[in-house]
Amino acid sequence: MIRFENASFHYGGENGTGEGVDNINLTINDGEVVVLCGTSGCGKTTLTRLINGLAPHFYAGDMEGKVWVDDICVTDSEMSATSKLVGSVFQNPKSQFFNIDTTGELVFGCENQGLDREEIHKRLIKTQKEMKLDNLMNRNIFELSGGEKQQIACGSVYTASPSVYVLDEPSSNLDRKAIRRLHEIIKKIKEEGKTIVISEHRLYYLMDLTDRFIYMEDGYIKHSYSSEELSLLTDEDLMAKGLRVTDLSRLKRGNEQGEVKAGTPVIEALDLNCVRGGNQIVDIEKLQLPEHGVIAVIGDNGSGKSTLSEALCGIGYSEGSIAFKGKYLTEKERSQKSFMVMQDVNRQLFCDSVIEEVMLKSSIKREDAESILERLGLKDTIERHPSSLSGGQKQRVAIASALCAGKEIIFYDEPTSGLDRGGMERLSELLREMSGEITSVIITHDPELILKCCTHVLHIENGVVQAFYPLNEEGVTRIKWYFTSESYENYSKKRKKYGMFGRVLNYAGKWKSYVYLAMGFMITGAVCGAVPYYGIYNLLTKLINKQPITLDNSMFDISMVLLFGLLNALTYTFGLRLSHRAAYHTLENIRINLQEKLDKQPLGVVHDMGIGAIKKLFNEDIESVEIMLAHVIPEGFSNVIVGAALLILLIGIDWQMALFSIIILLFGIGASKQMYNVGMDKMGTYFASSKRLNNTIIEYVSGMEVVRVFNRDALSGEKFEESVRNYRDFGLEWYKVCWPWMALYAGLFANMILYSLPLGAFLVILGHISVTKYILALCVSFALGPMLIHTLALIGTLPRVNYKIQSVEKAIDRVALLCGEEEFKGENHNIEFDNVRFSYKGDEALKGISFVAEEGKMTALVGESGSGKSTIARLIAHYYDIDSGNIKIGGQDIRDMSLSNLGKEVAYVSQELFLFNKSIKENIRIGKPDATDEDVIEAARKACCDEFIQELENGYDTLAGVAGKKLSGGQRQRISFARVLLKDSPIIVLDEATAFIDPENEKKMNDAIEEIIRNKTVIVIAHKLSSIVKADKIIVLNKGKIVGEGTHAELTNGCEEYRKLWNAARASSSWTLKGGKYDDSYDA
């Protein structure tokens, strides 16, 4: 029980502001959940501090009255006594941890209580279980997301098991998932009968848990609401009180916003890649942000929002090209034109007064700066020190400094975390006002802010653009759904940090040791390659010292030269052999790995990659690993090591010549580094164009037939030519920027001797060094040159290799389908869609679809093209994972089944049939691999294709490749029917399966279909409404929503959309009537 007895507290001491709370009389009973709410500065945080004793024990001030927790007077007793009863979770995850590792943090409270190790261990295990922290044990706190940090904070309080929990704005840095998790944690603690006091701005997630909301104003308790009472308040009431919404579903778009205009793009990013610590964080093919927009960037913590915005505004490294207003800019230029208001705004205030701050490094006049400050409501603070301002004011000072510097794009990193309703409203108003001049990009988890002021929403997930849409009516439903929907739990993975080499070596697996071994051999080889120069030096010194060179006295040197030359060749070759063995085995591993991963990925996603891209992936891209493992790592490293050793040797011989060589070397390295940098810049576009070329070639070849028939040569040829031209241009551009640097470093390295020769001679003449030393130094330079050239040639390939390896990794890392291992165990074969949402390439294809297709009945899906019919069909076959909702068969979620088990239940027949190049018989047998020949023929007979198959050259044994050309569309279709018949699965999905109907086949086709669908759950998609008139249930779709459901008779009366479709179908059948050929088929 917590009891405030006429408690007052005012902050005092040296930085005391005098703010505080007055005359608090409050009793909170055991097991109660109490939320303190009110505007910023109303005293709610102070109340929490009075409970956990921080005020007055840590924050100095004037204290009157008493606060009791159970039977301890918090105001009088030591903090350590209070800390056993009261556990605290704070707002800022950054500053509430004492330890760096999670486990240490979880047990910290217990250690302070002096519990023994066994007890602590017991509690730790309990916390781990109850708080679901399995994935977060033994981690570095710095690598956790905000939500996970907050989980650890709650967990560590839980381990200490106090009777009172005090949470001070725990949700302010959290994303939607983390808030839901926090909700679960609070629920759990409540169930254990603990008392919980939460000071919070966001109220919606606490509505179902809270017993009492205590509303505070200016340090006084004004009112106490129950959940019901609070939820009855209208938005205006809440706003007047400075409270945030209580129910997200009631949120509306701000009326003040005008129509959303489609602006010209202000930021354009192409092939953007950001890699941090060896992990690809952002991978965006194309992104355009409209000018003068207020763009909300949403997505879960760790999805890459911050990394993306840092890359866009030029303070984070990225690959690919980014243009502002159509002009490609470098990182530095971008950072000059943009600004980011950081979450921790303290970091960006540099000066002693506000006016100095905003005028720093800008050429703006003082009057103009003052008028900008006035506009932002900062007029009174002009001379104040920025650090004395409130959080919201500091934020506005930062914005003012951006405006004064004439920035065009301002990024905001979670600007409303910790802001109350008023602050949020003020900010959104400001953003709306400014949208006339600048573009704002806001990373946020705050639906209220988004609906108040944003014009567009950019949704990032796993570093990929999930969707980009304007915030119109539809956008509002979508964003509300995003913030309210349940979604899957996921935890950040314990990321391992690898450089490029580390990643490649990882793929090598057990062959890694071969690579190291190869490196060893090559180092030996390189050393052996350098030794002969010593022999040459010996010979030359003899010559210079005017000793006669006889076979006797030079035998040793000569044989040494020969021997080491031979050894060099041998060890080097052997090393190469080893490294190639490792490399090719690794290639095998990666290819198999990639194939396995592709198998598990959503089929649709794999299709979207395009055959060209996949082929390139398997062939060229993976092949580049060979360069890495067989050459760059062993050869490059050994050359670098031995080269460095030689250089050090050179220093030993003569420091002046060495210094000179080092200077030249540094120049050369500088040049090659420059080449690497500019090359990297252009590499992205270069590869994008090669990817495009690849796909165009394939399109060109596969479309050749159509092109010729319709005489569209010119058009498709143009596209082809353009791709080729683009590829040439980008390739040339890449070479153009690299050329000068390449020439420079090659010149510097290859002719190292050229520079050291005259210098050495000069030194000899001056008498600084002896001739013998000069020669030795020259010999070392000779040995050094080729090594450097070789190494640099390898380094030159790195950008390209790196890029290719990344694209392979991207394909491997793509999210796999959610699949369980279960067998089918549904009680029947009803297909049930429950509020299914699914978006495809940013467009929402299904917007909350719910229906049931019953067993033994035929359900037809109709609608215009693009209404989502085929999507539904593909989802039943689990081609994609849905965004939310459930698809169940007989009550079992299809995601729990493995793909092959699902395949046993569902037969999906599309209009295209793929025939493997095997005999027709084998092709039919694919439906059921263990079927006998008789079964196959029987199925073929039922599908009415026995007849024409018999007429083929070799009957059932004709190769499909040969027969394929002779078969008509209808015949091929019937072969696919035969497959399905053979498979005999209880669910049949016919996706436009009657598309190839022709009059003479008509009856046979219908017979075949009759045969297939007998006693099955059938889903039919048909353009021709006539063919589904008899369906048990017809579902009418429009733009991803169900607009009508019922039988033909019901729908023709009740559903506008269906009537429209039906009339259109009637009309078109009446045209064909005049042709006189197809008339019968429609009314059949």
Added chain:
Amino acid sequence: MDLTFYGEEDNSLVKIDPRTKFLIFIGSGIMCFASYSDLGVIIYSALLCVIFVLCGKKFTALKSALLLGVMLYLRVILKNSQGAPSVILLLVTALSTVFMFGFPTVMSLLLIIKTTKISQFLAAFQAIHLPIKLIIPIAVFFRFLPTVADEWNGVRKAMAFRGIVISPVQIICHPWRTIEYMLIPMLFSSISVMEELAAATMARGMDTDVKRSSYEKVRFGIVDYILVILLIGIIVFTTIIGHAAKGGIM
């Protein structure tokens, strides 16, 4: 950014007691000021590299050993080279001396920071019965290092937007202003972090009079004894015996 402070010891070969690490650190200090022979420092540094390997930081050890080797090599070469201008000679000798004698101190500090968890610190300090009033500030100091790194990272980004450049030229031309730009934001954001951190620590009952327990086990093992004996041996050899020998010769 690299935040591998206070890392785990997953791939370490042996567990070294934090107290030993502190002894090594103190030993480095003694070596740095009291050693009269290069040899002692070199042996000590080599030992440190070995300890790094034992703690699973193979690459750090290798890199530092190589760096040390090159420095020593330069030192030897220059001592024996003729014709080098005395200015350069002096400069390089001074640099390499600073490096050589600074090496153990820096390395042992790195050893503490990179391989010890905060909870181990606390446990070790308690084990040697330091008063809690002394432990807290030291622990907070170590806890604060990664925060400073983090803050600095943020401030640098903020500077980029404001066109503030931290370059040697700037530092030489406008030393005070540059320092001001660096320090003001660092201080203000650090102060707030610091205050919240201290509050959080207090609220968790850190300043208790009850004897703190520790979940983390710290034990002085065989490895620790061997290391300490080696350490004392080297220090004694370099300071006392080395000194005496030198004095004897002179």
